[in-house]
Amino acid sequence: MRVLIAVTHLLGAGHLTRAAALARAFAEAGHEAALVSGGVPAPLVRLHCVRLVQLPPLRIAGTDFATLLGSDGRPADADLLARRRTLMVEADAAFAPDAVVTELFPFGRRALAAEFLALVEAARARRPRPLVLASVRDILVASTKPERIAQAHARVAALYDAVLVHGDPALAPLDASWPLDPATASKLTYTGYVDEGAPPAPAAARAGVVVAAGSGPAGLILLRAAAEAARRRPELGWRILAGHGVPEAALTAMARDLPDGTVSRARPDYRDLLAEAALSVSQCGYNTATDLLATGTPAVLVPFEAGGETEQRLRAERLAARGLARVLPEAALSAESLLHAVDAQRAAPLPGRHGIDLGGARRTVAIVEELRAGRGSVRHPPRTPRRGRDALRSALDTAADRGRSVPFFWRDDDAVTATPALDRLIALAARHATPLLLAAIPNGLAPVLGLRLEEAGHVSVAIHGLAHRNHAPPGEKPAEFGAHRPLDALRADAATGLRIARDRLPKASVLPVFVPPWNRLAPDFAAALSDLGYRGLSAVPGPDVPGLRRLDATLDPIDWRGTRSLGNPDALLRDLAAAVAEGRTVGLLTHHLVHDAAIWSFVEELIPVLVKHPAVQVVDFRHLFDQVTVDSDAGPSKSRVARIARTG
Template sequence: MNHYKPRLLLYCQHSLGMGHWVRAMTLANALSREFWVTFLNGGRVPDHQATAGDLDMLNLPPLGMGEDHQLYSQDDRYSVKEALAMRRQLILDTYTLLRPEVVLIELFPFGRKKLAGELLPLLKAAHRDTQARPLVLCSLRDIMVNARKDQSRHDERARWITDRYFDGLLVHADPRFARLEDSFKPRHPLQTPLLYTGFVAPGRVPGAIKPPRRGVLVSAGGGMVGAPLFQAALQAHAINWAKEKLPMTIVAGPFLPEADWQDLVAQSKGMAGLTLRHSVPAMQPLLEAHSLSVSQCGYNTVMDILESRTPALVVPFVRGQEDEQIQRAQKLAELGLVEMLNPTELTGQRLAERIRQLRDFSPNPSGLNLAGADNTVRLIQELLAGKNNLIAKSQPKEAAHAC
């Protein structure tokens, strides 16, 4: 017998890579077992999009973030200004039509400041909905960027918006690995309830008997900024194939710029022992078929590594204020979960050496909580059941802010 499912509106904007998308889709698919989920997708739609259960996908006019940290339109029909105006109206119209019991916003206000113009109207509409006010939650990864020039001001602004409009923060991390206060330091203490879900891992992929592990798998998430790693990997492969006939597979990722992909294709022609793939539906089966992994250190890449238990060398992506990956890599290396190569040391020769050394590395069985998707479903159900209590308790706080 079908049972009633509360309506849940989930907003996610991915820009540089696929990390936010993959984590949000993993959550959406898990949530769709108990909720009717409408997914507001703000970025380019990746290949191999897969949904399950009661899940509706609404693709907004796609926006991305350039290397200059400015928004750009990923649809030639619209300027950034036009896309933002359309998105804002679509989001508000969807909220009005859906009247969700839960609104789940990924990252904002801890990031995506440039999209405040479409998210604050949504939050205000939910806040004003006195007849059926939804539970409003924020979905956060394990580590926040904390290298901005105005970091203190940014954190205080995020804290104020959170305390004003949100009923809870869901941090998708194991607190033994990372806590929000490690990378978020507002001037005033956060009052909004904070809940750790554990890491959101995609779950082991069921299948036939797995083949023996062999060779090195090189990947860089969506691939948008993977070209330097792939170039070094080609050089490392030439060295290690000549020395030890060690095979390598490179998965470029769907967002690797076309010029970089064509360079890879041209350079790999005639290279024995090398397999080049543009993208794959899921990384975990490939990881479980290879004996070693070389990758960047995005959230979802790490989840795949930990679940597959593949000995891994991570080369974190670092650029400007984007220090999240190197923080994650250092923590993982300290726990004995991965080996790390600083990106400043990335050369073909150095990578070849570290790959050979990686064969002697055994990851430490960590016991980190990887059940974040299921725990998120349970926690939202519990919060929704106690929503009236939560809202009643928050009234004095909101009234004070409204003055």
């Protein structure tokens, strides 16, 4: 297929870098890709195999996004903007793409709305009509004016088939930064982070401090503070890289009295330098964050916050919450404060494997391929296949005929705050009077979640680890509570997680049930949970643990290793029918933050089939853990309620 991506970067080159990475991914997968760029050309952005259409470039001064400047530095006039619109529409006509992607718009670039809308409307007028997709990063900057947010939502509803979110909701769900309405939320598809860099060369040892601050002049305050810090502590081995947008005079001034090579222009081998460094000092733009995640380099982050920008600060704080970085606010930045932060981060434990999805480029290609192959599936997901439904109903009917009950419970993971997706989840459970076990990440809990749960009497909260941080060594499956750390450390984190949840959430909603991130935990740690005050464990089917009730998930509808959308629904239902026939508990596991329309449709059809069937007995979590005393010697098999709680 042919894919056209339209992007205009105005401050740094991050938007262009990500759009170019996506275009290359399409080209490398055998498709034709065209990139329409409306910003200033960036020399380090790679565009091999990609057709480039360069519009007359625009830029801004400082953070004044409302005033667009032409290449001569003067405000863009009507003729220049009209010429850009014409070239945009002509590019669509000449290339005749099967998919048109607008980067950031309609969630941003309001000043360029006329040209983006001209492109979208021209594309929608062609026959056959191409897909029209929005492409956004993990974190957006929402307007303080509700009418502007409503306008963006209205444009998505009227003009777009889907919204590609290039992030991992385990780190930053989109509605943590943008107030989504249900209609827009239903069109979101998370791709994972777009890692545009090549794999770094392996480093024999790490040494030195690498400092970078993007491609433009916005990072000058950080670069100057780093240069002064290098003068005070040269033994740390500094390498300060300035973007090509930094004036030459500023570069020369920074390099004064420093050894040759300490200050230089940004380099194409930046990622290799980062992989060899003992520490990174940088802002926290999208591409910087993916570089840090790809190389595993400890970091001090000084997020860009001028002009009311909040994107980098939010991303930096979420990385810091996982132990991957230390945040130094830009307002507190000086050579002295930077050296203090560097020393503190160098003394901190090395970050473990984070488990954050960096496969966004490849998965974006797969998602667009599937959308094109199944036109209409975004707005109207196919109903659950009849054969699978019939097999499940037959298994349930057989159980009822034999007088056998089928225990069922529903767990949803990764809650941290109140979002439209959570509202939809809670409403679905309430509509069918189904108790819901919400696995919440203690370190990320927002106060608004507690307020939301006060209104949801049928929702209980389990403890989802501490920070959902991966501590597994390279090459092993991610785990926060695996056998990779001392038992005392695991016990301390689990105790802290329970305490935080009880402090921040309504006490009536918090149950002493432990849910290990990635459903993995060390056997000796599982045996220690009851001593910490836990009375339940929910993971995937495993052995009984003395002192704990088990409620293990058996059905996860998401294709995590492939599309990250709905797995084969017919196969899912046939597996579920087999579990019912074998007398196993049905434990549904969902992840509301990453549901697309197909997953929501599957779950919304499945819940009433289960809870309305006379053979199904729904587990009441609060009754199970508030009313039943656990027999630590006999394990969870002494009572009827215990039999309901067991899985596998």
